[in-house]
Structures are given as structure tokens and as C-alpha cells.
Amino acid sequence: MGGTVRPAPQRGWNAWFFCIYEGGNDMFDFSSEEGRTSYRHTSSHILAQAVKRLWPDTKLAIGPAIDDGFYYDFDRDETFNKEDLEKIEDMMSKIIRENLPVERFVLPRVEARKMMEQMNEPYKVELIDDLPEDAEISFYRQGEFTDLCAGPHLESTGEVKAYKLTMVAGAYWRGSEKNKMLRRIYGTSFPDKGLLKEHLNRIEEAKKRDHNKIGRELKYFTTAECIGQGLPIMLPKGTRVLQTLIRFVEDEEIKRGYQYTRTPFLAKSDLYKISGHWYHYRDGMFLMGDTSALERGDPDADDSEIYALRPMTCPFQYHAYLNESRSYRDLPIRYAETSTLFRNESSGEMHGLIRLRQFTISEGHLICTPEQLEPEFKGALDLATYILDSVGLLEDVTYRFSKWDINNKEKYVGTAEEWEAVQDQMRRILNDLGLNYKEADGEAAFYGPKLDIQTKNVWGKEDTLVTIQIDFQQGKLFGMEYTDSDGQKKYPYIIHRTSIGCYERTLALLLEKYAGALPLWMAPEQARILPISDKHADAAKVIAADLIGKGLRVEVDLREEKIGKKIRQAQIEKAPYMLVIGDKEVEDGTLSVRSRYEGDLGTMAIDAVAEMLLREISDKIIHHQTL
RNA sequence: GCCGAUGUGGCUCAGUGGUAGAGCAAUUCACUCGUAAUGAAUAGGUCGUGAGUUCGACUCUCACCAUCGGCUCCA
Known part of the structure; x- marks a missing residue:
């Protein structure tokens, strides 16, 4: 830290501290991303050190800083209970009082691996093995505790002034359900007790707005055990709001050149085989008929009489297009439907009105020529933006460009060239719009990349509100030709889009935003x-x-x-x-x-x-x- | 699906190995009322469901269902 002058100590968000990272030390305050990350990262090491002191056999996995705090994943047979957390917190306080200096050092791969083997940390060994050839392998040491870690960190454990362990959860090693489930401890930390208290209070206040509580109290919806998970009963008040929103959206879409369809709620397996759902989405569908052969995995089984409730509207609306021969003069065609969908979500995934097994979406498909792709995409975004602004949610959203995962090709339809080309095209459109988005690998639909409009619920959990997707596959799969001006048969592009998203989810987010007091135009009782x-x-x-x-x-x-x-x-x-x-x-x-x-x-x-x-x-x- | 927590009258919550209480809500009566709670009385629960342990279980054990948080997945 050669010659850096230390300013007078500050409190709160301006509290400063030195952070150790690759290449030296530098000073950050808590209002900076770097400062907060270092602070929480060191907090997580203190947590891990405390756990190792209390239960030396526990294996360490990973322990990063996250948005509002930090976590550390441990491999341990017993769960961490309330008393354990108290013990850990006491030990963390002790480690902080010891004011252990934090030291960074680098080891060559072979020695790094050997050290972790000696310390009996198999997860760390696996992490080292997966680091790229040229990566610098760094460790951070505080007292008797050493952890493989890219940093950065604070200079000393004593810098952590206020912290709290908030919860225990299960988490799969490396985020894959095929791996062992580890035990994750979440916590948060701040430069002083006031900020910590403020943060915890804010969380408590946010939970009071939880739509799942407020929506039931105010009689928007209810559930019944004998009906099942993810299947809410919309009460008159909730229904009135949904009706208001649906009318608003349908009227607006009709003004913008959409044509409404009403398509079946279920179809034979034949349809889903063409669309690819049968191969890429079957686990997410409710099947009807004799599925025993399917369950046995019999490849010769006759599944032509198996029906499935629709998880998406796309293939049904394609058949509206296929009803007659099409010319380039007919395009773009904009189909919309207030569509009920059914998805067999896993039992642990349902949440209030946000994740359901049956829900209603403002579905739509824009079928267009390559030249029309860009204006249609922009039009779809403009519509969604207008709708979200009208309900007041636009100010809370972020944009995500969801791409495929090149390392997981079997999850998707189409070739790498096609994917890269359409993603490039989409990126150009997004850049042209000047949209502030972040890219996300592996978040695409199986048939194409998406622009997702994301929002957060009161628990801080991010969910997709609206999505606009470019599909370069299904036109071809369904034989949706049009005759171009040159007399050639061509396949159209399809944009899958929603305007307000899933009505139930949007209602949930509205209830949370307005703490149950919806703006007059949407209020069930005015x-x-x-x-x-x-x-x-x-x-x-x-x-x-x-x-x-x-x-x-x-x-x-x-x-x-x-x-x-x-x-x-x-x-x-x-x-x-x-x-x-x-x-x-x-x-x-x-x-x-x-x-x-x-x-x-x-x-x-x-x-x-x-x-x-x-x-x-x-x-x-x-x-x-x-x- | 996995990890963890929870499940007592419509709602919020007490409670104990010997078959359950409070407040709000509901109903009835009185009051006919002016900007955030009038008073009194009555009724309402096989303590999530099903097994098991026990002379006896709401209380202990197990399974299942549902709710909540997290993971995975996703609109």
C-alpha cells in the first residue's frame, strides 16, 4: 500500500477500508461494489473459519459475496439448526475480536492441489482442477484458516463491524441437481450496527407487502389443499383485477394490429412432437391417457393416443397460420390470445401467484419476413413497455438478453451457426434500441434467444415478467411457408412475446408494489x-x-x-x-x-x-x- | 424433485401425555350513531391427513398433503 495516506475513519456507507486483491491493496468505501464485495467476502471467510473451529470435519465448498450479503456452502451430515447458528455467530465474534490479519499468497497448481488434499478439502481440489491452465491460484489466510479464493478481501477480520447469519438452506454442489446437496448458510454484514439494523428492518417491512399474505387477507385469492399446489382459486376481487387487466391488454393489442385466437387447451402428442416439446419439455407437461409404456421408457410404445395439456400456445397458433396458403403480402401476422397454460412444475417451485401450475398469459406470436423482424421486435417491446408503464411496474424492471448455452447443445433445437446468427441479430436490435441489458448464458428457450424483462418480488427474488423471443426453428418445423415476391416459398421468422406476461404473476407484483392498495383504475373496489x-x-x-x-x-x-x-x-x-x-x-x-x-x-x-x-x-x- | 422450517375454529396466535383457550371476524339483542374499532350475549375446532407407540396423543414416532424460505427449474 506504498505511501497511501489513510484518511480519517468514516461511518456508514462511507466507511473505508483497504482491500487486498491481485496486484496489491487499494482503498474502497462500502458504497462501492468492490468495497462491499470485499467486506462480505471476508465475512464469509469468517463464517467458514468459525464453522471449521466448531466442527473440523466439515468440508468447505464455496462462499461468495452476493447482492445483499454472503453465503458459504458446507458439506456436513447434520443440518445446522438455530442453536448451531448462535454458536457460529459467537465464534465469528471471537474471530473478529482476534483481529486476524488477512494475507494473500499464490501457489503453483501442483502445490495448491497438494495443500488442499492435505487439508482434506475435496471440493477445493475439484475447483483447482477446473481452473484454466493459465489461472493464478490464490489463497487467503487469516489465523489458522486458509481458503482457496480469488479475493478480494479486507486487511483484517477486525474490520467486520456488524453481521448476522440469516438462514440455512440446501444448495447443490456447483448448482446441479445431479450433485450432492450441501448446506448453505446465508448472512449479511455492514460497517456498523445501524446499517445492519436498517437492512434487516427493510426486509421485515418488505415481507409485510408479500402478495401471498396480502392477497389472501384482502380476499384476492385462496387455495385449497384438495385442489392442489399451484392452483389458486381467484376470488371475486382478484378476478375483477384480472378482468380489468385483460380487457386493457386485449383492447390495446387490437389497436396495434393483433388478431385474437382461441385455441385448444390440449393436444395429442403428435403436435408436441413437431414442435419439439415432446423431446425438450415433456417433464413439464401434464399427460393424459395411458402413459405406462412411456414411463417404462419403451422406445416402441404407441404414444399417439396420449394427450397433453398445453404448456405453451405456440404450436396451436401456428395452425391458425397453416389454415391457408400465405403470401408475403399477408405478413406480418400478429396473433394474440389470453391463454391458459399448464406446466407440471416441481412441487418445491410453486410460490403464491408467482409460480403456478395453471396460469393465464398474454400470449402472442408475430409471424414475419426477415425484413420485418426488427420493426416487429421493436413494436413488441414498445407494447410491453407501454403496458408495464401503465400499471406502474416499468420503473422496477431490468432487461436480460437470454442466450443459449453452447456447452449444453442437446437442450436446444438448431445448429450452433443458426443460434449465433440469430443471437447476433438480436443483439444488434437491442443495441440499436439503446437498451441497458445484461447477457445471460443458458437462459434461452429451447427454440431461440429471449429478451426477458425482469423484476424482483418482496423477497428480492428475480422473476421474468415479460419475454420477447425470436424463433428461427418452428416456422420450418411446422412447414409454415409463405410465397415471397420472387415466387419462392420461404419460412417466416416467429416472435413469441407477451405484453403483460402472466396475469397472475403481474397481479402478485402489483399487490406487492402497492401493498394491496392498487391504483384506482385497477382497484377491484373503487x-x-x-x-x-x-x-x-x-x-x-x-x-x-x-x-x-x-x-x-x-x-x-x-x-x-x-x-x-x-x-x-x-x-x-x-x-x-x-x-x-x-x-x-x-x-x-x-x-x-x-x-x-x-x-x-x-x-x-x-x-x-x-x-x-x-x-x-x-x-x-x-x-x-x-x- | 432436493434441503430446512411451519400447519390449533374464517383470520392472528396461546396451550398441555389425561379428549382445547384468547382477540378479531360471524350470529343475536340493545344503541340510530358524522370520518380508523359501541356494549352485551351466542355459536363455531374429530388441533393438516393417515398410520404407529401408549391404558390414554393436539402433545411422542413415521408417512403423506399443504404453506413458507433456499437450491434446481421457470412466465
Whole structure:
């Protein structure tokens, strides 16, 4: 650290520390990516050191820094329970108090391997064996603990000021379910206790917005054990929102030149054999009929009478195209469908309304010539952007360019040349759009690369909201020719796309974003009329009928309760507007208006109330709502 | 599917090897009420399901189902 002057210590995000990495030391603060990574990386080494001190037989796997903290994977027969975590935390505190200096050193491959063998760390040996020829093999040592690690790290264990182990989970070695399941301990760390506490509080607050909790409490949906996992019952409130969203999306798509289809929910295996689903996606499908031969793996079995519920709409809509001979003059054809899909997800994967076995997607396929590919792709993205902006989710999304995995060719249809060519083409389009995206290998669909619009739920877990995919395979597989201007038969490109994604998932994310208080235009109940006493019930019913006639979603609270109680309940149930009616209002033909955001707005004429609400709805005004 | 946690009336939660309570909600009665909870009474649970251990299980064991978190997978 030759001659670097150490500034005065700072606290919080500006806390600085030196980090040791390849090539020397440098100073970073916690607000920098490098600073945070070093901080959490050293935290994970302290965790591993503590575990090794407590249970020396435990084998080490990997322990990186992640977005909000760090984890370390261990191979150990017993699970880590609550008491174990407490013991580990105590030992970590001790290691921090020991203020052990961290030291980096490099070994030639043979010696590195020998050292890890001597330390009886088979996972580390495997990691070394898989490092590229020319890689520098570095280790970090703190006290008696040495770990194979690329770094960077803090200068000393004493730099870690505040940390917390948050949970234990199973995780496959190297992320493959074919490998042994290891035991992963997650934690997080910060330069002071205040920041840690703030972070933990933020997580607690976020969980209060969990759609799975709020959506059930507010009666959007429910589930029943005897129906099954991933099969929610949408209650009237949830259904009203879905209906609102579906109408909005369908109307917008029709404006943009889409034609709607209604295709079957199931088909014979023959169809899926052509599309490739039978070979690339069968595990994800619900099959019907005699599947016993299939299960035995009998290659000569007759599976022509096996039906399957559709996991995707594509091959069905292709048959709409195939209904007549097509010319280049017909293209582009834009098919859309509000499509129910069925996927046999593994039992551990279902989550609220976010991962389901039956769901509804704003499906669509754009069938076009090579020249039309770019404008159609851009049009699809523009539509999705418009829709997501309208519901308020656009500000939360990131873009992912999902490519195939060249090392896993058997998962995909088509040749390497075709994949590389179409991916290059897609990259050009994305760059041309100036989209800020990150590339992801191995995330493509089996038939082509995708642009995924990603968002995060309250647990911080990323999910795909919308996807736009280029397919250069299925046109050919299905014989979807068109006659070009030169009289030649050609195969079209197909863009698979959604505009709002899966309606149930979008609803889930909306509930979380707005903590259950949806913007007026989407709210299942837009106003609740609250009579002061039952003397005003009849007038309330007449007004409700009037407002409902004007297109508003209105309910009346006719219970014999005090107005304070009715208001409290309407607030809790997230009614956007409360319309109080008593003697005064009946006499004047007015309503006393209360907004759940702004409180009492005073008395207004009934028509003025309707007009105000209708304007807020047509403008799709979004209130940013806290809990 | 794998690892771990959880499962008590509609909801939130107490509880103990000797066949269960509270608050909210519901129902009834009284009050006819002016911007976040009126009072009283009543009713409601084979303690997720099924086996097993036990004289006896909601409580112990096992299996299954569902919910939650993570892994894998994915819209």
C-alpha cells in the first residue's frame, strides 16, 4: 500500500477500508461494489473459519459475496439448526475480536492441489482442477484458516463491524441437481450496527407487502389443499383485477394490429412432437391417457393416443397460420390470445401467484419476413413497455438478453451457426434500441434467444415478467411457408412475446408494489358508500346503482355500525374512496368524500364525485403507497 | 424433485401425555350513531391427513398433503 495516506475513519456507507486483491491493496468505501464485495467476502471467510473451529470435519465448498450479503456452502451430515447458528455467530465474534490479519499468497497448481488434499478439502481440489491452465491460484489466510479464493478481501477480520447469519438452506454442489446437496448458510454484514439494523428492518417491512399474505387477507385469492399446489382459486376481487387487466391488454393489442385466437387447451402428442416439446419439455407437461409404456421408457410404445395439456400456445397458433396458403403480402401476422397454460412444475417451485401450475398469459406470436423482424421486435417491446408503464411496474424492471448455452447443445433445437446468427441479430436490435441489458448464458428457450424483462418480488427474488423471443426453428418445423415476391416459398421468422406476461404473476407484483392498495383504475373496489345510519341505506343504494351504471366499481356498507368503524374497515380493506352519506348529504344530493390517501376531502355533488373518479381512472393515475 | 422450517375454529396466535383457550371476524339483542374499532350475549375446532407407540396423543414416532424460505427449474 506504498505511501497511501489513510484518511480519517468514516461511518456508514462511507466507511473505508483497504482491500487486498491481485496486484496489491487499494482503498474502497462500502458504497462501492468492490468495497462491499470485499467486506462480505471476508465475512464469509469468517463464517467458514468459525464453522471449521466448531466442527473440523466439515468440508468447505464455496462462499461468495452476493447482492445483499454472503453465503458459504458446507458439506456436513447434520443440518445446522438455530442453536448451531448462535454458536457460529459467537465464534465469528471471537474471530473478529482476534483481529486476524488477512494475507494473500499464490501457489503453483501442483502445490495448491497438494495443500488442499492435505487439508482434506475435496471440493477445493475439484475447483483447482477446473481452473484454466493459465489461472493464478490464490489463497487467503487469516489465523489458522486458509481458503482457496480469488479475493478480494479486507486487511483484517477486525474490520467486520456488524453481521448476522440469516438462514440455512440446501444448495447443490456447483448448482446441479445431479450433485450432492450441501448446506448453505446465508448472512449479511455492514460497517456498523445501524446499517445492519436498517437492512434487516427493510426486509421485515418488505415481507409485510408479500402478495401471498396480502392477497389472501384482502380476499384476492385462496387455495385449497384438495385442489392442489399451484392452483389458486381467484376470488371475486382478484378476478375483477384480472378482468380489468385483460380487457386493457386485449383492447390495446387490437389497436396495434393483433388478431385474437382461441385455441385448444390440449393436444395429442403428435403436435408436441413437431414442435419439439415432446423431446425438450415433456417433464413439464401434464399427460393424459395411458402413459405406462412411456414411463417404462419403451422406445416402441404407441404414444399417439396420449394427450397433453398445453404448456405453451405456440404450436396451436401456428395452425391458425397453416389454415391457408400465405403470401408475403399477408405478413406480418400478429396473433394474440389470453391463454391458459399448464406446466407440471416441481412441487418445491410453486410460490403464491408467482409460480403456478395453471396460469393465464398474454400470449402472442408475430409471424414475419426477415425484413420485418426488427420493426416487429421493436413494436413488441414498445407494447410491453407501454403496458408495464401503465400499471406502474416499468420503473422496477431490468432487461436480460437470454442466450443459449453452447456447452449444453442437446437442450436446444438448431445448429450452433443458426443460434449465433440469430443471437447476433438480436443483439444488434437491442443495441440499436439503446437498451441497458445484461447477457445471460443458458437462459434461452429451447427454440431461440429471449429478451426477458425482469423484476424482483418482496423477497428480492428475480422473476421474468415479460419475454420477447425470436424463433428461427418452428416456422420450418411446422412447414409454415409463405410465397415471397420472387415466387419462392420461404419460412417466416416467429416472435413469441407477451405484453403483460402472466396475469397472475403481474397481479402478485402489483399487490406487492402497492401493498394491496392498487391504483384506482385497477382497484377491484373503487369506492365504498358508507351510510351514517340505516336511515340512509336506501339513498346509498340508489347512489351506488347510479355510480355502477357510470362504470365505477362501487360497494355499500349497510351494516348497522358506527361510521368510524366502517371507515376503519374500508381503510384496512384498501378501498380507494369512501363516500359518506348522512342526513345532510341526502338532503343536498351530495356525498362526503374521503380518500384513503388524503383523508377527508369535504362534500361534493354526486356527479362531481363520479367525474373525479372517472377522470382518475381514464388517466390511470398512480398513487405511490406506503404501508 | 432436493434441503430446512411451519400447519390449533374464517383470520392472528396461546396451550398441555389425561379428549382445547384468547382477540378479531360471524350470529343475536340493545344503541340510530358524522370520518380508523359501541356494549352485551351466542355459536363455531374429530388441533393438516393417515398410520404407529401408549391404558390414554393436539402433545411422542413415521408417512403423506399443504404453506413458507433456499437450491434446481421457470412466465
